[in-house]
Amino acid sequence: MDGNIKSKWDELIQPGLVHGSLYYDEAIFKEEVEKIWFRTWVYIGHESEIPNKNDFVTKSIGPMPVLMVRDSNGDIQLLLNRCPHRGNAVCVQEKGNRARFTCPYHSWTFSNTGDLINYAFPEGYKGTDKSQLGLGKVTRVTNYRGFIFGSMAAEGPTLEEHLGGAKRCLDQLCDNSPTGEIEISAGFLQHRTRANWKFILENECDGYHPAFVHSSIFSVSDSAIGDLYGNEAVAVTRSFGYGHVEVDPRPEFRRRDAPLSWFGTTAERLPDYVKQMEENYGPDRARQIMIDGTPHTMIFPNLFIAEIQIFVIQPVSANESIQHSTAIQFKGAPDINRRLRQQTMGSVGPAGFLLADDTEMYERNQRGLEIRQPEYLYLKRGEHRERRDEDGYLIAHSTDDMPSREIWKHYRQMMEAK
Amino acid sequence: MNDAAEIAGPDILKEWVGQPRVYEKSFNPELYHEVQQFIFREARLQDIHDYDAWEALWTDDALYWVPANGTDTDPERQMSLIYDNRSRIALRIRQLKTGRRHSQTPPSQLARVISNFEFLKSDSDDIRVMCNAQIFETNLRGDTMWASRNEYTLRRVEGELKIAYKKVVLINNNKAIYTLSFLV
Numbered sequence: 001m002d003g004n005i006k007s008k009w010d011e012l013i014q015p016g017l018v019h020g021s022l023y024y025d026e027a028i029f030k031e032e033v034e035k036i037w038f039r040t041w042v043y044i045g046h047e048s049e050i051p052n053k054n055d056f057v058t059k060s061i062g063p064m065p066v067l068m069v070r071d072s073n074g075d076i077q078l079l080l081n082r083c084p085h086r087g088n089a090v091c092v093q094e095k096g097n098r099a100r101f102t103c104p105y106h107s108w109t110f111s112n113t114g115d116l117i118n119y120a121f122p123e124g125y126k127g128t129d130k131s132q133l134g135l136g137k138v139t140r141v142t143n144y145r146g147f148i149f150g151s152m153a154a155e156g157p158t159l160e161e162h163l164g165g166a167k168r169c170l171d172q173l174c175d176n177s178p179t180g181e182i183e184i185s186a187g188f189l190q191h192r193t194r195a196n197w198k199f200i201l202e203n204e205c206d207g208y209h210p211a212f213v214h215s216s217i218f219s220v221s222d223s224a225i226g227d228l229y230g231n232e233a234v235a236v237t238r239s240f241g242y243g244h245v246e247v248d249p250r251p252e253f254r255r256r257d258a259p260l261s262w263f264g265t266t267a268e269r270l271p272d273y274v275k276q277m278e279e280n281y282g283p284d285r286a287r288q289i290m291i292d293g294t295p296h297t298m299i300f301p302n303l304f305i306a307e308i309q310i311f312v313i314q315p316v317s318a319n320e321s322i323q324h325s326t327a328i329q330f331k332g333a334p335d336i337n338r339r340l341r342q343q344t345m346g347s348v349g350p351a352g353f354l355l356a357d358d359t360e361m362y363e364r365n366q367r368g369l370e371i372r373q374p375e376y377l378y379l380k381r382g383e384h385r386e387r388r389d390e391d392g393y394l395i396a397h398s399t400d401d402m403p404s405r406e407i408w409k410h411y412r413q414m415m416e417a418k
Numbered sequence: 419m420n421d422a423a424e425i426a427g428p429d430i431l432k433e434w435v436g437q438p439r440v441y442e443k444s445f446n447p448e449l450y451h452e453v454q455q456f457i458f459r460e461a462r463l464q465d466i467h468d469y470d471a472w473e474a475l476w477t478d479d480a481l482y483w484v485p486a487n488g489t490d491t492d493p494e495r496q497m498s499l500i501y502d503n504r505s506r507i508a509l510r511i512r513q514l515k516t517g518r519r520h521s522q523t524p525p526s527q528l529a530r531v532i533s534n535f536e537f538l539k540s541d542s543d544d545i546r547v548m549c550n551a552q553i554f555e556t557n558l559r560g561d562t563m564w565a566s567r568n569e570y571t572l573r574r575v576e577g578e579l580k581i582a583y584k585k586v587v588l589i590n591n592n593k594a595i596y597t598l599s600f601l602v
Contacts, residue, residue: 187486192594345498350597
């Protein structure tokens, strides 16, 4: 300690060290909900999940449910599922199609733009301004290439400012679709874990663990994932700021110089997809896209793009979280989509060859923190070999702790803000 | 996990998905007893993690399906918790046998109760049967209760019953559930 302690955050988050209580303290969790989840841009869902007018699906901002709705005009609304009258839920279905939501308690009825249409026995509300009694809404909503983000804060950076350099990753993902569009259409696996959400957040770009946590599946399958995270790997980790981090395996894929190597397959095995890509992007650009593959990027605080699937991290309490995962689908590319689903189903979710074991680690970490010494977690791996790339972003070896350090730096800024 | 891509669209599903179940009204006590004993044995092999013996129960064209978000979903469109063809069943077993499948190291301690057997009408020699399962699991995390409605297609191969198809519909498969890495 240097004697200049200004806040509890100076003590809890130090260079390369974070205090264990950040993962289990319920008071800190409540503070995170206010200062992170209800302030920053949070990924809500993808527009393809509600393709038709009046479609809706239940999503969340932190522990708070949000209805993502395509209203009767075709616009996307993020409505809060709480009747303004007494707080009842106006919708208890997870998803469906309806133009109106009626609260079952006193029959207040709302349009799917959130406006109050009518209430029962209206003579009791003489002179009442219905326009003041609509459903709550997520304050700001922005759609970037089909990805819907919401922020409960009226002010703050725009979504594009917030995404910054990580926007490239969403572009890179969409570019792998021959139509430039992805779809989230296969439904989600919901994996509950008795662990703090930040263990999940940090794990997504932790390239140190795969060789050990996933050695069981690497040793019995011909997966090439392990090569990306070895001691000799040329893949790098990168920080975009704002807590967004990625593992960038493109140096390895460019070395291999083989289209679809990133996906463990070859151009010959997906002829329709390759043809579509070449038609839409031209042969050279298509080849480069298919060599580079899709990103491995954690967009703070809750959207993880894991090459072929997305994960949405939902905090429930300090000690409980849900990982929502599903296969990414490329619009109009059925041959690759089937493989994307099959590989995703094998890898993720409660029974997945990979994620069952990651999740086991989160839970053991969480229980480990019941042991109160040493007080701090140690995140200094690779401090000496951090460097800047040509764009000025911090990069490090794919097995280094730099992504975690960068997440915590941003976390601390958000938590210190008034 | 490149075998992932090699799962062929299962013909066997086409007669199951989206169709109403037609229950068998006639009762054959010998067959009932044989099938029940077979499924009890499968349950025991799962409970005690006898992976090789369990894997040997499957036919070569087997399908092992644990849907998510419903009962009669389309596994060729929708995510499932498990959608294993025979080679992926084998991969699942190989992973468990490494001893480094951390979510099963140490293995879950399990006891399951199987009940409510009902036979379905079958147009072939295959035996189609449904039953309920309740599984008590205790592991490092704690205690978990699982419940499912299971559907089987059993086939006699060289005199022995084998599993050609097993579908496990977890009752809470539309909710967030804990890790499920034991054989369900």
